[in-house]
Amino acid sequence: MTQTVNKSLNPLPLKERMKVPRQPMPEQPPLLRAANFGEVNLGYSEELARQEAARCLECAKPICVNDCPVGVKVKEFVQLIVAGDFMGAAAKIREDNVLPAITGRVCPQEDHCEGGCLMGKKVTPLGIGYLERFVADYEQQHMDPKDIKKAPPSGKKVAIVGSGPSGLTAAGDLVQKGHEVHVFEALHELGGVLVYGIPEFRLPKQIIREQIDYMRAMGVQFETNVVVGKTVTINELMEGEGYDAVFIGTGAGLPQFMGIPGEHFNGVYSANEFLTRINLMHAYEFPKYDEPMVDFRGKDVAVIGGGNTALDAIRSALRLGARKAYVLYRRSEAEMPARKEEVKHAKQEGIEFHMLTAPVEFLADDKGWLKAARCVRMELGEPDASGRRRPVTIAGSEFDLPLSVAVIAIGTSANPLIQSTTPGLATNKRNYIEADVMTQRTSRRGVFAGGDIVTGSATVILAMGAGRRAAKSIHEYLTTGSW
Amino acid sequence: MFKIQHAEFIAPGIKRFVIEAPRIARKQQPGQFVILRLYEQGERIPLTIERSDPERGTINIVVQSIGKTTNLLNSLETGDSILDIVGPLGKPSEIEKFGTVVVMGGGVGTAMAYPTAAALKRAGNRVISIVGARSKDLVIEENEMRAVSDALMITTDDGTYADKGFVTDKLRQLIDNGTRIDLVLAVGPIPMMRAVADMTRKEHIRTIVSLNPIMIDGTGMCGGCRVLVDGKSEFACVDGPEFDAHRIDFAVLVQRTSMYRAAEQQSMEDFRREHDSLLARIRAEQQEAECALQGGGR
Numbered sequence: 001m002t003q004t005v006n007k008s009l010n011p012l013p014l015k016e017r018m019k020v021p022r023q024p025m026p027e028q029p030p031l032l033r034a035a036n037f038g039e040v041n042l043g044y045s046e047e048l049a050r051q052e053a054a055r056c057l058e059c060a061k062p063i064c065v066n067d068c069p070v071g072v073k074v075k076e077f078v079q080l081i082v083a084g085d086f087m088g089a090a091a092k093i094r095e096d097n098v099l100p101a102i103t104g105r106v107c108p109q110e111d112h113c114e115g116g117c118l119m120g121k122k123v124t125p126l127g128i129g130y131l132e133r134f135v136a137d138y139e140q141q142h143m144d145p146k147d148i149k150k151a152p153p154s155g156k157k158v159a160i161v162g163s164g165p166s167g168l169t170a171a172g173d174l175v176q177k178g179h180e181v182h183v184f185e186a187l188h189e190l191g192g193v194l195v196y197g198i199p200e201f202r203l204p205k206q207i208i209r210e211q212i213d214y215m216r217a218m219g220v221q222f223e224t225n226v227v228v229g230k231t232v233t234i235n236e237l238m239e240g241e242g243y244d245a246v247f248i249g250t251g252a253g254l255p256q257f258m259g260i261p262g263e264h265f266n267g268v269y270s271a272n273e274f275l276t277r278i279n280l281m282h283a284y285e286f287p288k289y290d291e292p293m294v295d296f297r298g299k300d301v302a303v304i305g306g307g308n309t310a311l312d313a314i315r316s317a318l319r320l321g322a323r324k325a326y327v328l329y330r331r332s333e334a335e336m337p338a339r340k341e342e343v344k345h346a347k348q349e350g351i352e353f354h355m356l357t358a359p360v361e362f363l364a365d366d367k368g369w370l371k372a373a374r375c376v377r378m379e380l381g382e383p384d385a386s387g388r389r390r391p392v393t394i395a396g397s398e399f400d401l402p403l404s405v406a407v408i409a410i411g412t413s414a415n416p417l418i419q420s421t422t423p424g425l426a427t428n429k430r431n432y433i434e435a436d437v438m439t440q441r442t443s444r445r446g447v448f449a450g451g452d453i454v455t456g457s458a459t460v461i462l463a464m465g466a467g468r469r470a471a472k473s474i475h476e477y478l479t480t481g482s483w
Numbered sequence: 484m485f486k487i488q489h490a491e492f493i494a495p496g497i498k499r500f501v502i503e504a505p506r507i508a509r510k511q512q513p514g515q516f517v518i519l520r521l522y523e524q525g526e527r528i529p530l531t532i533e534r535s536d537p538e539r540g541t542i543n544i545v546v547q548s549i550g551k552t553t554n555l556l557n558s559l560e561t562g563d564s565i566l567d568i569v570g571p572l573g574k575p576s577e578i579e580k581f582g583t584v585v586v587m588g589g590g591v592g593t594a595m596a597y598p599t600a601a602a603l604k605r606a607g608n609r610v611i612s613i614v615g616a617r618s619k620d621l622v623i624e625e626n627e628m629r630a631v632s633d634a635l636m637i638t639t640d641d642g643t644y645a646d647k648g649f650v651t652d653k654l655r656q657l658i659d660n661g662t663r664i665d666l667v668l669a670v671g672p673i674p675m676m677r678a679v680a681d682m683t684r685k686e687h688i689r690t691i692v693s694l695n696p697i698m699i700d701g702t703g704m705c706g707g708c709r710v711l712v713d714g715k716s717e718f719a720c721v722d723g724p725e726f727d728a729h730r731i732d733f734a735v736l737v738q739r740t741s742m743y744r745a746a747e748q749q750s751m752e753d754f755r756r757e758h759d760s761l762l763a764r765i766r767a768e769q770q771e772a773e774c775a776l777q778g779g780g781r
Contacts, residue, residue, distance in 0.1 A: 266739060
């Protein structure tokens with residue numbers, strides 16, 4: 001039962017709360033976890049969760065709520081934890097977030113809810129992500145699928161293209177309004193980047209399956225193995241299959257390479273391929289699974305890039321038995337876009353960080369297998385367009401780093417499959433789909449888009465925010481008919 | 484799941500499947516391919532679509548047993564199912580009136596060349612087909628190719644059928660006879676396509692090859708299928724699978740295709756031991772899934 005908390009149930013006086021540091025997240029010890037794909041963070045117990053929740057200052061104007069891209073009512077759900085009403089807390093989160101077990105694990109909370117937390121100015125910010133995860137896991141263990149309510153049918157049909165974070169969020173919000181929602185996924189498994197991109201040790205597949213089963217119970221229908229733009233076009237969906245609206249959430253598809261010599265050598269991977277082999281295809285379980293992977297045991301591996309994808313890749317390589325595992329990043333650690341917790345975990349596990357370092361060429365043996373990366377050192381110059389200081393090559397700093405595998409994780413660009421098969425769909429210079437920042441409307445009536453296919457590579461939660469805005473304006477469009 | 488409506492061997496180790504895949508059948512064009520996965524622990528492999536029947540909602544694929552997945556696939560029979568099939572993927576073949584086109588099929592590649600040969604014929608081209616195989620048993624699609632060709636030549640490596648030799652010998656003859664050739668399409672093993680490319684490069688005859696590198700998603704997402712075209716990376720799944728043969732770096736293609744040779748051999752050895760139990764397990768899983776479907780599951 002959801003309950004509204006008017007008066008604080010928190011037994012701890014405000015002054016006392018400010019002295020308590022954050023309850024640490026129980027985790028697998030670094031050396032143990034560096035050799036398995038089990039989840040690093042083990043989750044709060046009920047006791048830890050209540051102790052952590054009790055640190056909330058219950059601000060009159062909670063900054064955390066404003067800073068959440070989907071607007072989770074943080075203060076209210078935390079108060080419900082304090083009150084011991086964990087299912088109530090789950091329901092409170094679900095009002096704004098249909099994937100709490102996922103965001104509780106992979107959101108960069110320091111950039112959103114926890115970033116402005118007043119407790120952060122005193123000691124450490126409230127562990128909002130940890131609490132969200134606790135509540136979501138508690139709900140999963142204690143809920144009865146029969147309790148999931150279905151809205152009365154609206155008679156309208158919506159197609160969602162892509163089952164990643166933006167698509168799932170839009171689907172969840174729309175089905176709760178009574179619309180018939182069909183999600184089309186190109187791959188054989190649902191979840192998009194959550195499944196092919198994020199490794200088991202950070203987001204177990206079981207969690208994604210549970211969240212998707214929950215959505216099925218809500219009435220969302222899924223069809224895998226459909227590449228919209230190839231198997232069926234947007235026009236065919238709207239004209240032939242009777243969809244009243246379409247949401248495009250296909251993600252930022254194409255991997256970027258650096259354009260340096262030797263990228264075609266065996267042992268050089270895009271992060272997408274590397275992670276897809278491991279996560280989607282279970283290559284780390286070869287030969288139980290058929291998809292093969294290079295044998296990493298005793299080999300030296302580097303990832304090029306400084307984002308979450310880069311860290312996911314290199315930590316996977318370490319778990320596959322790499323002897324040395326390096327992060328090569330052309331800027332300094334302060335500019336790394338990765339979540340702070342991932343950087344911390346990676347360092348604990350023994351990943352070596354080589355900042356201000358960039359490869360300029362890959363070198364191979366006579367059979368075409370990678371043997372080294374020729375690198376240069378960088379220094380930071382004036383700020384560039386991104387506001388970060390531009391890395392500049394230090395003359396004469398070249399050196400060869402022996403490597404058997406290199407993974408390129410420097411970002412992605414737009415996949416053109418839908419744009420090229422949907423007449424009248426406006427795109428920008430980089431071929432991302434143009435969509436209104438508030439309504440997610442595209443240039444085509446009834447067609448909405450959001451997530452990485454609009455913004456370029458971003459985060460799970462930002463994509464979810466777009467999915468949420470899209471669902472709101474799709475609902476408006478379907479009920480008013482006005483565009 | 485995708486039901487196998489009909490399956491039959493058309494040569495030793497080469498099987499043709501007619502599969503229910505209505506969405507793909509509606510959209511397929513010559514030159515396009517599907518990616519399939521046979522069971523939960525299976526890999527994804529690309530296979531060219533031989534033809535499709537939009538009315539009946541079926542697609543045909545022709546498969547040669549090479550590694551574990553193709554061997555396992557060829558153990559499946561009429562009435563069995565395939566867990567996942569996605570497509571049609573890749574760019575369709577470029578079909579226009581070129582003039583005289585030589586279509587060359589090597590081994591099972593003949594089945595991939597066939598739909599494009601037929602489309603080229605329909606587009607008003609004079610089609611000269613050259614079909615090659617190791618020996619008589621392995622010559623496939625002879626009648627089909629004859630039906631869409633103005634002339635058909637056949638070679639076998641061992642001379643057990645038609646003319647002894649390679650498809651490139653016939654191409655050489657055509658060139659030496661002064662036949663005006665506007666386009667060559669070659670589909671087959673890499674060494675064959677490479678040999679064709681080397682021959683036509685000197686003659687300045689535009690040549691198209693259909694590549695089949697290692698692939699995972701087939702939508703441009705992973706970049707595993709990249710081939711070096713004029714020194715730049717292109718993706719076979721979205722930029723191909725057909726490419727201008729004279730711009731392809733075949734040495735890199737061979738090198739990348741061999742990347743998982745050791746693992747592939749291990750899979751194949753394991754498979755020889757486990758063939759029967761694996762097949763039984765897959766069939767049991769398919770039955771279970773079918774029951775769940777009929778029971779109104781998902």
